[in-house]
Amino acid sequence: MHFAVTSRGDDTSNALQKKIIDYLQEFGLTHNEQDPEIVITVGGDGTLLHAFHHYYDRLEETSFVGVHTGHLGFYADWKPEEVEKLVIHIAKTPFQVVEYPLLEVVVRYHDDIHSERHLALNECTVKTMEGSLVCDIDIKGDKFETFRGDGLCISTPSGSTAYNKALGGAILHPSLASMQLSEMASINNRVYRTVGSPLILPQHHTCLLKPLNDVEMQITIDHKSMVNKSVKSIQCRVAEEKVKFARFRPFTFWKRVKESFVGE
Numbered sequence: 001m002h003f004a005v006t007s008r009g010d011d012t013s014n015a016l017q018k019k020i021i022d023y024l025q026e027f028g029l030t031h032n033e034q035d036p037e038i039v040i041t042v043g044g045d046g047t048l049l050h051a052f053h054h055y056y057d058r059l060e061e062t063s064f065v066g067v068h069t070g071h072l073g074f075y076a077d078w079k080p081e082e083v084e085k086l087v088i089h090i091a092k093t094p095f096q097v098v099e100y101p102l103l104e105v106v107v108r109y110h111d112d113i114h115s116e117r118h119l120a121l122n123e124c125t126v127k128t129m130e131g132s133l134v135c136d137i138d139i140k141g142d143k144f145e146t147f148r149g150d151g152l153c154i155s156t157p158s159g160s161t162a163y164n165k166a167l168g169g170a171i172l173h174p175s176l177a178s179m180q181l182s183e184m185a186s187i188n189n190r191v192y193r194t195v196g197s198p199l200i201l202p203q204h205h206t207c208l209l210k211p212l213n214d215v216e217m218q219i220t221i222d223h224k225s226m227v228n229k230s231v232k233s234i235q236c237r238v239a240e241e242k243v244k245f246a247r248f249r250p251f252t253f254w255k256r257v258k259e260s261f262v263g264e
Contacts, residue, residue: 008043027091122159127151
């Protein structure tokens with residue numbers, strides 16, 4: 001089996017990265033950063049997000065597993081003291097593959113010549129560099145509302161515990177093939193009106209955002225941002241691709257939600 005190990009870059013994570021590489025090579029596995037079948041990330045959820053985008057073109061062939069060297073995450077769920085156990089699992093045990101939905105984001109421009117397609121593991125956020133975001137929101141080809149406010153967040157189920165939750169969105173189990181649209185400080189008065197609640201859209205629905213004001217748009221896909229003034233539309237839907245996680249033991253999502261937000 002070919003493997004790769006990525007690190008957050010701090011001393012603790014780098015030392016653990018080296019240890020994992022040495023252990024797996026002792027078991028006869030091949031360290032291959034170009035074409036890995038499994039990617040072990042050492043750091044936190046952000047480290048796994050970076051690895052996901054780095055191996056964007058290998059989602060069919062590559063599975064991910066995370067070791068956290070900080071706070072327990074939703075993607076990085078192995079502890080540093082469990083590394084030897086994880087290495088033995090990887091080397092000796094056929095692992096279960098669990099697939100989570102991704103968000104497809106297609107950005108089109110006013111020149112009608114080119115478009116950009118992106119995949120998000122957590123979310124896509126849409127804001128402006130100045131003033132309010134004003135845009136029409138179409139769902140399944142029909143106008144739903146005109147939004148005015150600070151911005152919009154479109155999240156995956158696995159990303160629903162991140163920025164989406166901070167905006168008052170619902171927490172969705174990652175087995176649900178869906179996306180969620182949440183508002184950032186919408187303007188609601190006698191003149192302007194939005195539904196005001198997060199919308200959960202199923203796999204076969206498309207959400208189209210069409211900016212109405214002539215301002216620079218800031219579109220963020222997970223941790224990567226782009227700024228452009230000539231954005232014509234932003235199309236979001238559940239992607240055909242999925243991200244694969246290597247599971248060597250049960251992962252209780254609701255237990256992780258409780259540990260992260262409620263405590264004992």
